Amino acid sequence: MGTRKRTCGTGEKDNSLHLSRMGWNSYFQAQLQGCCSDDFLPARVVGVSKNSFRISNGEEEWRAVLAGRLMHPPHGRYPVTGDWVLAADSVIVKVLNRTNALCRGASGTHGKPDALPKREQVIAANLDTVFVVCGLDRDFNLRRIERYLTLVYNCGLNPVILLTKADLHRDPMPFVSELETVAFGVSIHVVSGLDGKGLLPLDGYLSPGQTAAMVGSSGAGKSTLVNRLYGKAIQATGSVSLRIGKGTHTTTARDLIMMPQGGMLIDNPGLREIAFWNDDGGVRAAFPEIENLAGACRFSNCRHMHEPGCRVLQAIAAGEILQDRLDSYHKMKRELAYLSLRQQKRADRVEKEQWKAVSLKIKALKKERRNR
Numbered sequence: 001m002g003t004r005k006r007t008c009g010t011g012e013k014d015n016s017l018h019l020s021r022m023g024w025n026s027y028f029q030a031q032l033q034g035c036c037s038d039d040f041l042p043a044r045v046v047g048v049s050k051n052s053f054r055i056s057n058g059e060e061e062w063r064a065v066l067a068g069r070l071m072h073p074p075h076g077r078y079p080v081t082g083d084w085v086l087a088a089d090s091v092i093v094k095v096l097n098r099t100n101a102l103c104r105g106a107s108g109t110h111g112k113p114d115a116l117p118k119r120e121q122v123i124a125a126n127l128d129t130v131f132v133v134c135g136l137d138r139d140f141n142l143r144r145i146e147r148y149l150t151l152v153y154n155c156g157l158n159p160v161i162l163l164t165k166a167d168l169h170r171d172p173m174p175f176v177s178e179l180e181t182v183a184f185g186v187s188i189h190v191v192s193g194l195d196g197k198g199l200l201p202l203d204g205y206l207s208p209g210q211t212a213a214m215v216g217s218s219g220a221g222k223s224t225l226v227n228r229l230y231g232k233a234i235q236a237t238g239s240v241s242l243r244i245g246k247g248t249h250t251t252t253a254r255d256l257i258m259m260p261q262g263g264m265l266i267d268n269p270g271l272r273e274i275a276f277w278n279d280d281g282g283v284r285a286a287f288p289e290i291e292n293l294a295g296a297c298r299f300s301n302c303r304h305m306h307e308p309g310c311r312v313l314q315a316i317a318a319g320e321i322l323q324d325r326l327d328s329y330h331k332m333k334r335e336l337a338y339l340s341l342r343q344q345k346r347a348d349r350v351e352k353e354q355w356k357a358v359s360l361k362i363k364a365l366k367k368e369r370r371n372r
């Protein structure tokens with residue numbers, strides 16, 4: 001890897017095949033209209049470390065820095081792993097619009113219900129699949145999986161659940177049955193990073209041009225799966241027993257890895273907090289059985305708390321839906337409603353400040369004109 005110079009796809013060498021293997025498509029191609037100089041090269045961000053980016057065009061990988069004007073508003077957009085950029089030699093001059101992004105509220109809320117995240121953290125961009133990885137050890141937790149599914153749906157992305165460490169059980173199927181009660185219509189794969197069992201069907205998510213990302217708790221077994229899928233140890237893995245308290249993540253960077261299957265995989269450090277930032281109908285998608293029953297409640301604005309004629313509460317009484325599941329639904333709804341209120345308040349405040357700045361500028365201009 002080094003600095004390099006070469007004209008882009010339209011120039012000296014057509015590397016469109018390599019680019020499309022990396023997920024380049026007509027959506028990104030269309031963004032070159034009118035802005036592509038022959039000195040600009042499309043490349044994908046494969047690694048980020050502070051203000052230095054590793055980018056690749058599928059043939060070569062090199063380091064680049066961000067052009068100064070991209071660091072600040074209104075042009076500012078900080079590239080994340082998976083982003084497509086235009087680079088002039090080793091300077092990123094444009095970050096292309098994303099097809100999607102996996103985002104969460106930046107950590108620091110320490111699980112306090114009132115301490116909602118103050119800003120967004122984009123984990124990765126331009127994804128086809130998000131693997132929600134859960135170890136079949138003490139990591140197995142239906143409520144946490146529900147939360148991951150809601151987060152992924154809220155970003156408009158496709159979740160696939162990987163239940164790993166299956167080698168720890170003679171029969172892991174009871175876990176699947178339990179999970180099926182909260183993961184309607186989501187593909188579930190029972191796998192083992194240790195002996196490689198169950199991994200073959202995952203190749204389908206990693207074919208050329210496809211990008212998948214892994215999320216899950218620290219110690220769930222993500223990096224072990226990456227290594228097994230890759231065919232050799234490329235990611236560091238760590239012992240679960242050594243993970244006590246903070247600072248115990250083995251994976252600390254988000255790298256986009258070119259897989260032998262032809263596609264790309266992004267490993268992620270374990271998420272300590274699964275804080276929401278977006279709300280794109282994730283609760284509706286993650287709790288379809290509750291949403292479907294809600295249509296039969298007596299009141300159209302039924303909150304399924306204690307209203308008469310509530311079909312959801314009837315299902316709880318009949319044991320068709322578990323109380324924990326409804327509690328989880330209510331909690332996420334409340335959280336998202338509060339988040340949306342806070343985001344709206346913040347947007348109003350920013351708009352007010354912008355108007356104030358504009359009116360001050362007009363006043364100053366008028367004064368200047370009068371004094372002339």
Ligand SMILES: Nc1nc2c(ncn2[C@@H]2O[C@H](COP(=O)(O)OP(=O)(O)OP(=O)(O)O)[C@@H](O)[C@H]2O)c(=O)[nH]1
Nearest residue numbers: 193194219220221222223224237238239250251270
């Ligand atoms: N028995 C068994 N142990 C596993 C398996 N996969 C991972 N482990 C063990 O679980 C521990 C954590 O695995 P990692 O792959 O490092 O976990 P991770 O999710 O990448 O953790 P972070 O990088 O901290 O996010 C290690 O001690 C692994 O050896 C598996 O399939 N079976």
Ligand SMILES: [Zn+2]
Nearest residue numbers: 297302304310
């Ligand atoms: Zn109801």
